[in-house]
Amino acid sequence: MMIVGLTGGIGSGKTTVATFFKELGIPIYIADDAGKKLMLTSEKVKNAIIALFGEHAYVEGIVNRKFIADQVFNSSEKLAQLNKIIHPAVANDFKTWLKDQKSDYVIYEAAILFESGGYKKCDVVLLVTAPKLDRLKRLQKRDDSSIPEIEARMQHQWSDDQKRKLADYEILNTKLSATKAQVKNLHEIFLNTVKT
Numbered sequence: 001m002m003i004v005g006l007t008g009g010i011g012s013g014k015t016t017v018a019t020f021f022k023e024l025g026i027p028i029y030i031a032d033d034a035g036k037k038l039m040l041t042s043e044k045v046k047n048a049i050i051a052l053f054g055e056h057a058y059v060e061g062i063v064n065r066k067f068i069a070d071q072v073f074n075s076s077e078k079l080a081q082l083n084k085i086i087h088p089a090v091a092n093d094f095k096t097w098l099k100d101q102k103s104d105y106v107i108y109e110a111a112i113l114f115e116s117g118g119y120k121k122c123d124v125v126l127l128v129t130a131p132k133l134d135r136l137k138r139l140q141k142r143d144d145s146s147i148p149e150i151e152a153r154m155q156h157q158w159s160d161d162q163k164r165k166l167a168d169y170e171i172l173n174t175k176l177s178a179t180k181a182q183v184k185n186l187h188e189i190f191l192n193t194v195k196t
Contacts, residue, residue, distance in 0.1 A: 001098070002105035002194050003121065007113035008128030009157050010150070011135030011142075013173035017128050018109045020183040027101045031110035031118070034093050035086045039063045048085040052078070073152055087116050104194040114163050124193075126186065127167035129160045130174060 006021075008014045018028045038045045040063060049057050049068075056067050072079040094108065105123075113119045130138075139150045164170065169189075171182045 001101065001103065002123045002190065003098075004105055004107050004190060005113050005119050005122030005125040006107050006109040006128065007111065007119070007125065007163065007167075008130075008173075009135065009160060009163075010111065010153055011139040012128045012130045013138070013179065014109055014111070014128050016173065016176070017126075017171055017179060017183060018107055020180050021107050021187065024184070024187050025103070026105065026107055026187070027103050028107045028109060029094055029097055031090050031094070031108065031113075034090050036063070038086070038089045038093060042089055045085060045089050049082070052081055052085065073156070076156070079156065083112075083116060087118070091118075091121075105190050112157060114158055114166055119166060124168040124190070125166065126169045126171065127160070127163050128171050128173050130172065134174065 006014055006018060008017075015030075018030065022028050039049065040046075040061075046058070049063075053068060053071055057064055068082070072082055098106065108118070108122060110116065110118050113122070113125065119125050135154075136147060136150055139145055140147070143150075145153075169186060171179060171186070173179045
């Protein structure tokens with residue numbers, strides 16, 4: 001079974017692209033969602049996060065996202081330590097998930113697929129890009145964040161140019177109809193790749 005890595009900068013439209021693949025019957029594993037779930041369900045992950053950030057990391061058993069975000073976005077060292085807790089847990093969860101899939105290929109969607117080295121476990125990588133202004137508008141609407149807050153988050157991710165060097169395919173996500181057409185085209189390519 002082929003593993004297609006799906007990535008792109010924050011606000012590029014990875015989730016939209018993943019949804020289009022899902023509509024074609026392709027199983028989607030969203031690493032960020034899995035990471036959030038594991039922060040709640042895995043005692044090992046919970047204990048490691050509390051050891052790193054202290055008791056304030058959880059409030060009545062629920063992850064204190066604002067507190068953790070404030071810690072990591074001002075410290076690349078803390079962010080790296082958090083990633084060292086989450087990424088191995090997500091990798092194990094993905095392996096378990098993969099065993100239950102019956103498709104010709106699956107999509108592994110991760111925001112920092114390149115930064116984390118996760119792309120090395122994928123057979124091909126699809127990069128989703130969008131102009132910065134589009135991304136900022138989407139994120140302002142989606143997260144109710146300020147431009148400086150969004151740009152601070154963007155700085156923790158590689159640029160599209162860095163990602164392009166390692167990606168096998170790219171979708172420019174500006175018009176939904178064009179994005180959907182590109183997904184259908186890539187779907188055929190991926191199916192043919194598996195069958196040859």
